[in-house]
Amino acid sequence: MLSFxxxxxxxxxxxxxxxxxxxRARAELTAEILAAARRQLRESGAGDLSLRSVARELGMASxxxxxxxxxxxxxxxxxxxxxxxxIGEAAEHAxxxxxxxxxxxxxxxxxxxxxSVANRHEYALIFGTPIPGYIAPHITIEVAGRMPLTLARxxxxxxxxxxxxxxxxxxxxxxAITPEMLVxxxxxxxxxxETARLILAWNRLVGIIGYELHGHLANVTADDALFFxxxxxxxxxxxxxxxx
Amino acid sequence: MLSFxxxxxxxxxxxxxxxxxxxRARAELTAEILAAARRQLRESGAGDLSLRSVARELGMASxxxxxxxxxxxxxxxxxxxxxxxxIGEAAEHAxxxxxxxxxxxxxxxxxxxxxSVANRHEYALIFGTPIPGYIAPHITIEVAGRMPLTLARxxxxxxxxxxxxxxxxxxxxxxAITPEMLVxxxxxxxxxxETARLILAWNRLVGIIGYELHGHLANVTADDALFFxxxxxxxxxxxxxxxx
DNA sequence: CCGAAACGAGAGCACCGCTCTTGCATTACT
DNA sequence: AGTAATGCAAGAGCGGTGCTCTCGTTTCGG
Numbered sequence: 001m002l003s004f005x006x007x008x009x010x011x012x013x014x015x016x017x018x019x020x021x022x023x024r025a026r027a028e029l030t031a032e033i034l035a036a037a038r039r040q041l042r043e044s045g046a047g048d049l050s051l052r053s054v055a056r057e058l059g060m061a062s063x064x065x066x067x068x069x070x071x072x073x074x075x076x077x078x079x080x081x082x083x084x085x086x087i088g089e090a091a092e093h094a095x096x097x098x099x100x101x102x103x104x105x106x107x108x109x110x111x112x113x114x115x116s117v118a119n120r121h122e123y124a125l126i127f128g129t130p131i132p133g134y135i136a137p138h139i140t141i142e143v144a145g146r147m148p149l150t151l152a153r154x155x156x157x158x159x160x161x162x163x164x165x166x167x168x169x170x171x172x173x174x175x176a177i178t179p180e181m182l183v184x185x186x187x188x189x190x191x192x193x194e195t196a197r198l199i200l201a202w203n204r205l206v207g208i209i210g211y212e213l214h215g216h217l218a219n220v221t222a223d224d225a226l227f228f229x230x231x232x233x234x235x236x237x238x239x240x241x242x243x244x
Numbered sequence: 245m246l247s248f249x250x251x252x253x254x255x256x257x258x259x260x261x262x263x264x265x266x267x268r269a270r271a272e273l274t275a276e277i278l279a280a281a282r283r284q285l286r287e288s289g290a291g292d293l294s295l296r297s298v299a300r301e302l303g304m305a306s307x308x309x310x311x312x313x314x315x316x317x318x319x320x321x322x323x324x325x326x327x328x329x330x331i332g333e334a335a336e337h338a339x340x341x342x343x344x345x346x347x348x349x350x351x352x353x354x355x356x357x358x359x360s361v362a363n364r365h366e367y368a369l370i371f372g373t374p375i376p377g378y379i380a381p382h383i384t385i386e387v388a389g390r391m392p393l394t395l396a397r398x399x400x401x402x403x404x405x406x407x408x409x410x411x412x413x414x415x416x417x418x419x420a421i422t423p424e425m426l427v428x429x430x431x432x433x434x435x436x437x438e439t440a441r442l443i444l445a446w447n448r449l450v451g452i453i454g455y456e457l458h459g460h461l462a463n464v465t466a467d468d469a470l471f472f473x474x475x476x477x478x479x480x481x482x483x484x485x486x487x488x
Numbered sequence: 489c490c491g492a493a494a495c496g497a498g499a500g501c502a503c504c505g506c507t508c509t510t511g512c513a514t515t516a517c518t
Numbered sequence: 519a520g521t522a523a524t525g526c527a528a529g530a531g532c533g534g535t536g537c538t539c540t541c542g543t544t545t546c547g548g
Contacts, residue, residue, distance in 0.1 A: 022494070022545060046373075050535060061497045063538080072536065129290075129372030130458050141463075167411065170477040170487065176470040178463055196474065199464060200452075204444075206460075207451025214374050216450075219385075219422055220443060226420040230440065233414040238482070243414065266514065266525070294504060305528045307507080316505065 030068045032058060037075055038082065045121045046076065076125070080140055083122040088146025090115040095150055101158035102236060102243040108150055109205055109232035116209045123213060127206050148202040149185070155198055156188035158241055164194070166240035172196035194240075201235045274312045276302060281319055282326065289365045290320065320369070321381055327366040332390025334359040339394055345402035346480060346487040352394055353449055353476035360453045367457060371450050392446040393429070399442060400432035402485055408438070410484035416440035438484075445479045 036054040051072050055062040069075040094111030095104055116123040126144070158164040174192035181195055190198065208231050211217050212224050221227040233243050280298040295316050299306040313319040338355030339348055360367040370388070402408040418436035425439055434442065452475050455461050456468050465471040477487050 020546070026494090051537090052535065062536085063498075064496050066537075067495065124373040127458075127460075129368040167413070169411070169481050170474060172474045172478075173470055176465055176467045176474060178466045181464050196471070199461075200448075200475065200478065203451050203455050203460075204448065207447050207454070208444075210451070210454075211447050214371075216371075216447075217443075220425050221420055222422045223417075223420045226417055227440070230414060230416045230420060231444065234416075234444065237413050264515075270525090295506090296504065306505085307529075308527050310506075311526065 026068070033065060033068055033075070034078055034082070037079060041079055041121050041125070042119070046079075046125050049076070051075065077140070079122070080126055081143055083119070083126045084140060084143040084146070086119070086122070087112060087115050087126070088143060088150070091147045091150040095154065097153075097157065101154055101161075101163055101241045102233075104154045104157075105151070105236045105241055106229065106232050106243075108154065109228070112147060112205060113209055113212075113228055116213065120213050123209065127210060128214075148198075151202055151205070152184050152188075152190075152198055155190070155194070155239055155241070156185050159188065159190070159194075163242060164240040165242075166194060166197060167238065169238070197239045201239050204231065204235045270312070277309060277312055277319070278322055278326070281323060285323055285365050285369070286363070290323075290369050293320070295319065321384070323366070324370055324384055325387055327363070327370045328384060328387040328390070330363070330366070331356060331359050331370070332387060332394070335391045335394040339398065341397075341401065345398055345405075345407055345485045346477075348398045348401075349395070349480045349485055350473065350476050350487075352398065353472070353480075356391060356449060357453055357456075357472055360457065364457050367453065371454060372458075392442075395446055395449070396428050396432075396434075396442055399434070399438070399483055399485070400429050403432065403434070403438075407486060408484040409486075410438065410441060411482065413482070441483045445483050448475065448479045 033054060036057045037049060040049050040054060040057070049072075051065050051069070052062040054075075055065045058065075069078070090111045091108050094107045096107065097104070099107075155164060172193045172195075177192050177195050177199075181199075182192060183189060184195065184198075208228060212221075212228070217224065217227070236243060277298060280301045281293060284293050284298060284301070293316075295309050295313070296306040298319075299309045302309075313322070334355045335352050338351045340351065341348070343351070399408060416437045416439075421436045421439050421443075425443075426436060427433060428439065428442075452472060456465075456472070461468065461471070480487060
């Protein structure tokens, strides 16, 4: 399942000539299919995305699309990778390492929210209900880390500057956290409790946006942007960052 | 849309006789259809649930099902109401008003998690990605409140007992919260900031369970139950409850 | 230059939600 | 009690889906 069976193998022997005409055409068509799928995802959501309709939009037979994506799931996987990449880049580009940790934190949170409200179906694709029977390929788990790692870097910088002062509260038992999670950033080791606070912050960022996008805050919050900023500050303060 | 068009109107004039044979048969078959749909939801998720397959399971023509549920959306709505009711009852039944607030809080959180892991597809149905094109009918918004209201009651009781002491942190601006949210429980008025903390706790409960169920904690937490308990305590402490 | 590989199109299979018609059983009304 | 209205189950059918297979064509590499 999810075999990418028609795609070029990673370790195929490369010919002397860089690209044959066929390879160029293939790469172009693959990109066009992905673009059409993204277009349909944007306006109708993942549920309404069909291989046949993107084939129609591109004026080709539906069976021809299977030369480029072995299944609908594979097409969705490509869109998932795209979404993870974009939200990761949004976070990274919003971060200004020179600024104060609190400012950086708020800027990154806002950037992630902005991307999410502008790409709600893409957000749902990566943070909503998993597609039934769908198992995330290995490719996704790497790119999925870019956004939370941006948050971790801010905390690490604050920590190195002696500006990370988590307020008192229940202490997370170390055995609750995976060992490899404790070496999240090379050279900046967090305590298990700090790591737990980071995980919770990441979970909060995704969760509060989901609540907003999925309508759970409909009659609850009067000003979503204001409440989001408050949430960002609350979570940042819980991690030990200073604001204002 | 979602008109329940074949169902008996609420305010129809009731005949002298309580139930005709036809009405009994109708009620029974409706329940059977719902049960079959729930069965299929349990094992395959909402995406794979089809009216035709429940019809097959019940040995009837697919068109006959439409006499009882006007559409697939309507069948899903019934399942959503069922799920909201069950998670609300799980929370309510786990609450022991005589116990200390911290104990009550933890018990309710655990009950909600237990129900969710035992009914992951039902959880996804109410807290996951909304069905495309689907708008929650009015019926759902009332029953959806039972679970969060259980949390609010614990906070209200603690507050009345003078045992609600929220730790310092960013204060939520009052205009971020809807006015009707501030009179959440009659007679127990929370401050806007307390209300915000309650909203965040509710969001956390749903969000952390979603992370666990959807695999986002896969290589992150080593002991999900332990981390969940820590999360419950953290969120309870942030609300101002005392633990241990 | 020629065989192998890649490709596009079409037909086809099994499924889906939903509608409409038809014939029968039950109910309600006179 | 007879009749008209209603409820109901079944079947055919429409347009859609993912996916497979075949077949003729094009392109590439040895």
